[in-house]
Structures are given as structure tokens and as C-alpha cells.
Amino acid sequence: MNHLATYIQSYFNIPSSDIEKIQSFFKPESIKKGDYFLKAGRQCSRLSFLQEGLLRVYTTTATKDVxxxxxxxxxxxxxxxxxIFQLPSTCNIQALTDCExxxxxxxxxxxxxxxxxxWHYLEKLFIAKCFKTLEDRxxxxxxxxxxxxxxxxxNWQPELFNQVPxxxxxxxxGMTAETLSRLRNKKLNS
Structure with a gap:
């Protein structure tokens, strides 16, 4: 679980003995490509660290998937x-590849x-970072x-352009596939 330990250390900067204690709470899980981590309407009861693979978070509206x-x-x-609040999810989380x-x-x-x-201070930092990511988006x-x-x-994740539809x-x-294609072609030809 080296990647998990590195992640915990980068987020929280805590002693390695505490990292080992935190890691001991996490259990390995595998999800096959196409299977769901979570389906809309169900309650998510776990937090997971993605060791390998890609997961897509999406919502289905009357006319499309977002x-x-x-x-x-x-x-x-x-x-x-x-x-946190034990509410049913409004989103689906599906494996785009086999995931560990x-x-x-x-x-x-x-x-x-x-x-x-x-821990409660560390949890507050984690949730604050999640909120900051949302604000940035x-x-x-x-x-x-x-x-x-x-x-x-x-610039942030160029590899995804070769791995994800x-x-x-x-x-x-927040754009159409046609707009993305046009922007890609413009960058490739410049």
C-alpha cells in the first residue's frame, strides 16, 4: 500500500506510525471494467483510494449523462x-477500467x-481540500x-485523453464533444 501511504503523508504530513494505523483500516477491493462502485439512489458507505484504474462519476438526466x-x-x-450524511447518492460511479x-x-x-x-483535525483538512477542489471547478x-x-x-492530466472516451x-x-474535438485539432495543428 505504498501509494496509499504516500497519499496520506502528502495530505496530512503525520508520523509514519500514524500512517500505518490509518492504513490498517483500509481493505483491498477490486472492481471490473463496467462494474459500479456506486449507483444513483444508493447510499455510499465507504471512502476509497484508487490504487489503479479509472472511475467515472456521472449523473443521468432526462436527456443525457453528465x-x-x-x-x-x-x-x-x-x-x-x-x-457523511448517509443520504442516497445522486450520481453513479462506474469503472472505466479494471480498478484496484x-x-x-x-x-x-x-x-x-x-x-x-x-484525526478530526486531519479529516477537517481533507474535507477542506475537497471543498477547495470543488470551488476551483x-x-x-x-x-x-x-x-x-x-x-x-x-496540462493537468494529458494521459486521460488517450484512456477515456x-x-x-x-x-x-462543460462542452460538447464537437467543441472538444475542435479544440484538440486546433492545438495539434498549432
Missing amino acids: TQWISSKGYMITDLSGL LYSIEREDYNDIGKVIPQ VFTHLAMTAEERYQQFF LQYIASML
């Missing part, structure tokens, strides 16, 4: 409304504070052009 996020290796995945995860169930997540005294959609959003995402990336960036 991709909210594509989670890749080295990131956490959950539905916070389910994990380390997951912690809600009950164990809630019990970490009994083992790691500063809202800002990019409100203040950036489609071309700027494309370039920013491409482009219509998912386009949806996540």
Missing part, C-alpha cells in the same frame, strides 16, 4: 453526502478518531473559456 469527474490512480473516491482500490467503511472511518487523536466553469478549461485539464472529458469540462 460526467462530473474522472478519478484516476492516486486519488480518493466517495460520495460525501452518503459517507483500498476502501474504508463508514464505521471504521468514524472510529479512526479513537486510534489517531488528531466552479470557478473554471464560470470564468474560463472552453479553450482555457481544455488547456488547463490537458472524449465525450466523457467534454462533458466534465
